[in-house]
Structures are given as C-alpha cells and as structure tokens.
Amino acid sequence: MSGGTDEMATAPDAMAAAQADDTPDASSGLGRRLQVLGWAARAGAADYGTVFTWKTWLLGWFVRMLAQVLFFTTIGDLLGPGQARYLLIGNAVALVALHGIFATASTTWELQNGTLPLLVASPSSPSLVLLGRSLFWLPDGVACGLGAVLILAPVADLRLTVTKVALLAALLVLVAMTSYCLGLFLGSLVLTAADLRNVVSNAAFTVMMIVCGPEVPASAVGPVLGRIGDVLPLTHGLLAVREVLAGRAGAHTAGLAAWETLIGACWLAAALTVLTWRARRSRRDGAALFLT
Numbered sequence: 436m437s438g439g440t441d442e443m444a445t446a447p448d449a450m451a452a453a454q455a456d457d458t459p460d461a462s463s464g465l466g467r468r469l470q471v472l473g474w475a476a477r478a479g480a481a482d483y484g485t486v487f488t489w490k491t492w493l494l495g496w497f498v499r500m501l502a503q504v505l506f507f508t509t510i511g512d513l514l515g516p517g518q519a520r521y522l523l524i525g526n527a528v529a530l531v532a533l534h535g536i537f538a539t540a541s542t543t544w545e546l547q548n549g550t551l552p553l554l555v556a557s558p559s560s561p562s563l564v565l566l567g568r569s570l571f572w573l574p575d576g577v578a579c580g581l582g583a584v585l586i587l588a589p590v591a592d593l594r595l596t597v598t599k600v601a602l603l604a605a606l607l608v609l610v611a612m613t614s615y616c617l618g619l620f621l622g623s624l625v626l627t628a629a630d631l632r633n634v635v636s637n638a639a640f641t642v643m644m645i646v647c648g649p650e651v652p653a654s655a656v657g658p659v660l661g662r663i664g665d666v667l668p669l670t671h672g673l674l675a676v677r678e679v680l681a682g683r684a685g686a687h688t689a690g691l692a693a694w695e696t697l698i699g700a701c702w703l704a705a706a707l708t709v710l711t712w713r714a715r716r717s718r719r720d721g722a723a724l725f726l727t
Contacts, residue, residue, distance in 0.1 A: 475570075510522065525648060526650075532581065537618060540632040542569060554714075570617070577608055580607050617667065648670060
C-alpha cells in the first residue's frame with residue numbers, strides 16, 4: 436500500500452531555497468515561519484509534479500485507489516445488507532488516512548538526498564521544513580477518498596445530498612490532517628533509519644485498519660485495542676463521517692470532530708518536539724546530521 440512513496444522524485448534545489456531564504460520581507464517571526472512552511476510545501480509539490488501529470492494520476496494512482504475500495508465494497512455486498520455501505524465508507528476514509536501516513540516515508544527523503552545537513556545548518560527551523568515537506572499528500576488523499584465515495588455510492592446504495600457531501604469533504608480534510616500529524620511523528624522517529632520507513636508506516640496503518648473501525652466496529656476488537664484506537668487519528672473522524680452520511684449530523688458529530696482535532700494536535704506537538712530536539716542536539720555537537 437505504500438509503494439508509491441518510494442517512486443517520488445526529489446527537489447533538493449527547492450529545499451535549499453526554502454532554507455536559504457532569509458529576506459527582510461520575512462522579518463516578523465510568524466511571517467518568516469509561514470514563508471518557510473510555504474517554500475517547503477512548494478518543494479514537496481514540485482517533487483510530486485515530477486511523478487504525476489493529471490492524466491497519469493487519474494488513470495493510474497486514482498484508479499488503483501478506487502479499485503482497492505471497490506474490492507472491500509464488493510466483499511461487503513456478499514456479507515449482507517448494509518455491509519457494502521459500511522465497508523465503502525470505512526475504506527474510503529481509510530484511504531485518506533493512508534495518504535497522511537505516507538508522510539512517514541517522505542520525511543526521510545532529506546537524509547537520502549543529502550539535504551539534511553543544509554536544513555540543520557540553516558537559520559530556519561528544520562521542523563517547519565519537514566512539516567511542510569509532505570503536505571502534498573493531503574489533497575491527494577482527500578481527492579481519492581471523496582472520489583471513491585462519490586463514484587461508488589450507487590454500488591452500496593449510499594444516497595448523497597449536497598449537504599452530506601460538503602460535510603463529508605470537511606471531515607475528510609480533518610482526517611487527512613490528523614493522520615498526517617501521526618505520519619510526521621513516525622517519520623521523526625525513523626528519520627535516520629530510512630530502511631524502516633515503509634515497515635513503520637505499513638505497521639501503523641495496519642493497526643489503524645484493525646482498531647479504528649474501517650472494517651469492523653471498534654467495539655468488536657475488545658477494550659484494550661479499543662483504547663489504542665481512541666488515541667489514534669481516523670477513529671473519531673470516521674465515526675463522524677458515518678453519522679453525516681447516515682443523516683444524523685448534529686452536536687455529537689461536532690464532538691467527534693473536536694476529539695479528532697485534539698488527537699491530531701497532540702501527535703503534531705509530539706512530532707515537532709522530537710524534530711526540534713534532534714535538530715538542537717545535532718547543532719550542539721556539530722554533527723549537522725540526525726545520526727544519533
């Protein structure tokens with residue numbers, strides 16, 4: 436499921452520009468941080484643009500993702516009434532989370548490309564660069580998840596309205612962001628162990644598929660695994676999506692979205708803490724690399 440993460444090209448020149456930029460226009464602290472984040476996001480988008488055109492993305496990557504959701508939806512159709520709809524929603528939202536977890540692998544690309552010393556030596560925060568570096572996964576994931584629901588809804592007898600689709604899109608963006616925060620945290624842990632990037636990301640996504648509710652209700656996996664699911668992205672966001680598509684959006688749905696946001700914020704804080712600590716340690720001992 437993570438094969439696409441190793442096919443991506445890189446743009447070291449763009450990343451160097453993102454870090455070398457120290458113009459007077461970015462004099463304010465917040466302004467400069469946003470500028471660095473923006474340059475990093477542009478570098479990531481440039482990488483992505485070297486791999487896909489809109490035609491190759493649509494006929495290659497998107498069709499691949501759509502087939503994955505259709506496979507599970509077909510299984511649900513064989514299981515009994517309502518199961519196709521359950522698995523369609525679960526796997527479509529899980530696709531969004533999967534793209535967020537891809538950040539685990541893409542965070543390690545700087546070490547492979549030899550640009551990590553430049554990030555550490557620059558006056559900017561490497562944490563901000565790595566935060567923005569993989570943001571291209573978010574619109575990709577949302578497009579795949581939303582497209583899967585819209586296209587396969589008739590297969591699962593899922594009736595959509597404009598309001599439902601609008602709320603669905605907003606919740607998918609939320610799930611993409613929270614899952615991205617987890618992916619960034621995992622990436623910060625394997626930043627210097629690039630060989631483990633796909634192992635860790637696949638393991639994390641497998642756990643999420645088991646305990647977060649895409650395939651079976653979270654209550655079916657027992658209290659211990661259920662507690663693990665409670666602190667992972669996707670769980671509460673998926674429940675909110677199910678309520679919206681069932682026509683039961685309300686205060687409880689908003690509460691689920693709030694919990695999803697809080698969980699994502701915690702993972703983001705953990706990721707930035709680890710990245711900042713590793714950068715400071717490297718600068719202090721002069722290694723200019725996250726080698727230990």
